[in-house]
Amino acid sequence: MSDLELLKKEAALRAVALVENGQRVGLGTGSTAKYAIEELGRKLASGELSGVVGVSTSEASEALAREVGIPTEPLDPRPLDIAIDGADEIAPNLDLVKGLGGALVREKMTEVQAGRLIIIADHTKLVTRLGEKAPLPIEILPFGFLSTVERLREIVPGGRLRMNGAQNYVTDNGNYIFDAQLPAEIDPAALERQLKGTLGVVDTGLFLGMAERVFVAAPGGVQELVR
Numbered sequence: 001m002s003d004l005e006l007l008k009k010e011a012a013l014r015a016v017a018l019v020e021n022g023q024r025v026g027l028g029t030g031s032t033a034k035y036a037i038e039e040l041g042r043k044l045a046s047g048e049l050s051g052v053v054g055v056s057t058s059e060a061s062e063a064l065a066r067e068v069g070i071p072t073e074p075l076d077p078r079p080l081d082i083a084i085d086g087a088d089e090i091a092p093n094l095d096l097v098k099g100l101g102g103a104l105v106r107e108k109m110t111e112v113q114a115g116r117l118i119i120i121a122d123h124t125k126l127v128t129r130l131g132e133k134a135p136l137p138i139e140i141l142p143f144g145f146l147s148t149v150e151r152l153r154e155i156v157p158g159g160r161l162r163m164n165g166a167q168n169y170v171t172d173n174g175n176y177i178f179d180a181q182l183p184a185e186i187d188p189a190a191l192e193r194q195l196k197g198t199l200g201v202v203d204t205g206l207f208l209g210m211a212e213r214v215f216v217a218a219p220g221g222v223q224e225l226v227r
């Protein structure tokens, strides 16, 4: 395992240390969240934790949770105590871009119900403004998707439909993703309102005002950022 992977794992361990017995936990998606799911499974198997139930944010996380022995339930209206997930960009105020792994809608639906959203990521995800390094994933309905893309291009001129080889990339929800290149000057909250008001858009990878803290895997060790 590379040094950075070891640090990502350490960041995940710090996040899982916040989980308490009997809690309902949102299980994130991606290469960093994977370490958190494995650690949660390990703690349940060893008896360090008990009574924890997971709510998965993707089919991949659900499969991993089952593999490591975490009991899971589908999302329902009850609140979650905590959710642990990765991110693609983290702004200084802990606003996030998520969804490069395609799980943005289930992640947002799950994490908005969590009392605490804990993010784990390596230091390359820190940015001074959202859109600086990564595109903004926007999940759109397959029906009339070219019309939706045209509407989106009027709002964010740069970007393209995500592909999986020669086919359109398909999310766990059966939808497509438009990866938008954000201009330098954006008001994230205004953009979110505008994008979500666009016909054919399901949701965006903007997670604004949601993260409580971030454990950042950096060469000098894991740093903790708090909103």
Ligand SMILES: O=C[C@H](O)[C@H](O)[C@H](O)COP(=O)(O)O
Binding pocket: 028, 029, 030, 031, 032, 033, 085, 086, 087, 088, 098, 099, 100, 101, 102, 103, 104, 107
């Ligand atoms: O859709 C995917 C999620 O938002 C991931 O949490 C995000 O892409 C970060 O993934 P990773 O930890 O693999 O960089």
